[in-house]
Amino acid sequence: MKLRPSRILRELRAGQNSTVLKLNMGDPRIVELAGLAGASAVWLCNEHVPNDWLNLEHQIRAAKLYDMDTVVRVNKGGYSEYVKPFECDATGIMVPHITSADEARNVVDMVRCRPMGRKALDAGNMDGLFCQVPLTEYAHHCNTEKFVILQIESPEALEVVEEIAAVPGYDMLLFGAGDFSHRIGKLGQATCAETVAARKRVHAAAIKHGKYVAVASLFGQKDQLIEEGTRVFTLGADVIELGNAFHKLVKDFGGANAAVSTDSVYANKK
Structure with a gap:
């Protein structure tokens, strides 16, 4: 038997x-649709989504x-929240x-096996x-094939x-442009100058210390992100894509309040 x-x-x-x-949706069939599309991975969420552990499995x-x-x-919390998804x-x-770097070290300590941590x-x-x-194979797999x-x-x-990026034992940094722009009083301005400068600093620190760079959204800046060394790209979200598709269907038909000719309806019944 081989571990994946x-x-x-x-x-x-x-x-x-x-x-x-x-x-954001919990239906495993949506996961399958992502697989059929050829994505490398799906991002599931226990932070903002009312999922449960059995459905996560x-x-x-x-x-x-x-x-x-x-x-x-x-x-974000205790040991079980980090270990149970694995x-x-x-x-x-x-x-x-x-x-902080101490937080980063604590995460590594909880989810990695010796000598990296004390899982x-x-x-x-x-x-x-x-x-x-x-168990030796399992422990090795935890340290080499989980990220x-x-x-x-x-x-x-x-x-x-820079201190966080220097902590050994984890794999990637992901800059949260949405929350960062909110925290600096620029709500929704994920591509404003201050937020972009912060993102570049995070990416540079990650690369300097041998960590991969991941992004939560392209924000129309694919070429720039590649230039900064980004390697893991989140391309979209189910709720956004479904919402856009539904809006387009209704709009293309003629709008939610498009009038229906009663004459044509009765004509079709004759």
Whole structure:
């Protein structure tokens, strides 16, 4: 029996870029649609979405049908919030609102096995094939085929981003342009000069310390993001794409209040 390797890590190690689709909806069939589209991974959310652990397992299982990774943005909190997504066999976790190097080290300590951290071992869940692989193989897999993304989303975190980036044991930094612009009084201005400058600083710190760069949205700046060293790209979200598609369908038909000719209706019945 073989534990599943990470598709994103495989792509990044080969010098390729990876694509991610963000899902707010809990239906595993939407995960399958993302897989059919060819995405490298789906971004599932425990921070803002009312998901439950059993359904999360179903979503992760659906992703694996298409060799697609799953990234779970966790509730920022205690040990179980960080470890349980991995035990559901998520490929990676994303920890929001990291503000210090000590926080980053604490995350690594909780989710990595020795010598990188002190993760408590169970191996009786999906990530360990229900104790059907040796513990040494399981521990090695936790450290080499699972990844950790830390989010930098505030001016306070930006001031110490170089220290955060230098912490060993995690894989990527993701700059949260939405929350950062909000925190500096520029709500919704993800491409304003201050926010872009902050993003560039985060990206430069990540690359300097051997971390991959991920983004939450392109914001129409694909070429610039590639130039900054971005390797993991979130391309869109299910609620946005569905909303846009539904609006277009109604608009193309003639609007929500488009009049229907009663003459034509009765004519068709004759």
